[in-house]
Amino acid sequence: MHSTVGIGSDGDVAALADLVADAERVTDAARAAQIHEVRVLAAAGRLAEQQSAGADERVKAREMALRSIAAELAGVFVTTDRTLQRRIDEARDLVENYPATMTAWEAGRITRGHVRVIQDTGCVVPGEVRDEFERAAIERCEGETPNRVRDTLVHLAERLHPRSFSERHEEAAAGRCVRVQAGPDGMSDLIATLPTVIAEGVVDRLTRQAREIIDARPHADGAADAAADDEAVDTDAATLDGSSFAADTRTMDQVRADVFADLLLAGTPSLDPTADGDGNGALGAIRAKVQVVVSALTLTGKDDGPADLVGRSPIDAATARELAGDNTAWDRLLTHPVTGTVLECDAYQPTAAMRRLLRARDRHCRFPGCRQPAIRCEIDHTHAASDGGPTHVGNLAHLCKRHHDVKHHTRWRVKQLPGGKLVWTSPTGRVYREDAPRPVVAFTIVSTPGVAPPDESPPF
Known part of the structure; x- marks a missing residue:
C-alpha cells in the first residue's frame, strides 16, 4: 500500500481548485501584458528607423535613434539601455518575422515559453520557408511544455536549413578546443568545446563513477565500525577504510570534479571503492552511455x-x-x-x-x-x-x-x-x-517509380 500526502481532504481539493482558477486568470492577464509589451518594444524599433529615414550614414543614424529611444524606455522598465535595445530588436524580429506565432500566442494556444523556443530555433530557417516552420512548430507546441518541444523544433529547423547539419557540424568541429578561464579565490573553469555526443558521454561517465564512490560510503561506515570493535583487525586497514570513504562528505558535483581531475592527470580515479591492495578496481572500467x-x-x-x-x-x-x-x-x-x-x-x-x-x-x-x-x-x-x-x-x-x-x-x-x-x-x-512521443528524426518513406507505397513504414 502507498501512503497519500499533500492533499488530505475534499476541502483541501476545493481550496486547490480555487488556486488553480486564480492561476488561470493571472496567466491570462500576464499573457495580455506580455504581448502588449512586445508590441510596444517593436513599435519603438520602427520609430527609430523612421527617425533615421533619409539621413546620411543611415546605419549610424538608426543606431543613435535606437539608443536614444532605448535609454528613454529603460527608465520605465528599470533596466539598462543596452538590455532594452536588445529586447527591442528581439521584439521587432518576433512581430515582423513570426506573425503566426504572435497570433497563436494572443489566442492562448501557446505560451511565452513556446514563443521563445520558436524564435530561438527558427533563427536558422530561411525566410522563404519560415511560414512552413511556424505552422509546424505551433502545432507541435500545443499541449506540450516548452522544454519538451525544443528538440522537435530544433530538428524541424535543421530539416529546413539550406545547408546540411553534417556539413555545418564538420566546420564547427574544426573549432574544438580546451581553454582555461581564470576565476576568483584561486579557482578556474576548464572549458572543453567538443562535439555534443562526446561531451554528453564525458558527463555520463563522470556521473556514474561518482555514484559508485558515493554508494560505497555506507559499506565503508560499516567496515570502520567493525574495525573499531575488533582488536585483532589490522589498524592500518581500518584507518584506510575510515579515512578514504567513511569520512567522505563530498557532494555529487565535488566528486565529479575530483574524478575528472584524476582521470586527466593520472588516467584513473585515485579514490576507487572497488580497488584492493593488489591492483586497480573496476571503477575505471565504467564507460559512457548515450541514447x-x-x-x-x-x-x-x-x-x-x-x-x-x-x-x-x-x-x-x-x-x-x-x-x-x-x-x-x-x-x-x-x-x-x-x-x-x-x-x-x-x-x-x-x-x-x-x-x-x-x-x-x-x-x-x-x-x-x-x-x-x-x-x-x-x-x-x-x-x-x-x-x-x-x-x-x-x-x-x-x-x-x-x-x-x-x-x-x-x-x-x-x-x-x-x-x-x-x-x-x-x-x-x-x-x-x-501520448508516446514521436521520434524527432524523420523516418522517410522512399517511393519507387511504378511501385505502390507500402501500408507500413520500413522496419526501422
Missing part, C-alpha cells in the same frame, strides 16, 4: 539528416553511423508511417526485449512536461503490480524518481491506454494526456 535515435536512411548513407541525442540536441550523421557501427547491441524500431509512433522494437543481439521497447517508445519520463531521458528513469507499473497489474508493455512506462514518487504518494492518478498513451488526472480533476 541516440537515427533513421535507417541516415545509417545506410541515403541521406545526411541529423540523428537525435535523446534529451539533448541533434548530432551529425557521421557520428551516428560511427556509434551504430561500434555498438554491438542497438535497437531497431518499426514506426507507424503517418504518426511516427513506435510499433515494434527488436535487436540483433537479444537483451531485455521489454525494456528495449519501452525505452524506444517512451524516450523520456512520461509525467506531463518532464524530459528526463529514459535511461535515467525507472520503469513503473501504471496499474500497481501489488494490485494485480501485469508486467506488460501496456502497463509499463518510464518515470523519473521525482515523478515516480508523485504517482505513488500523492493524489495524482494515471491510466494507460493502447499505444502507450497515458492519461494523468491531477488532484483537482484536471486531465493531461501524454
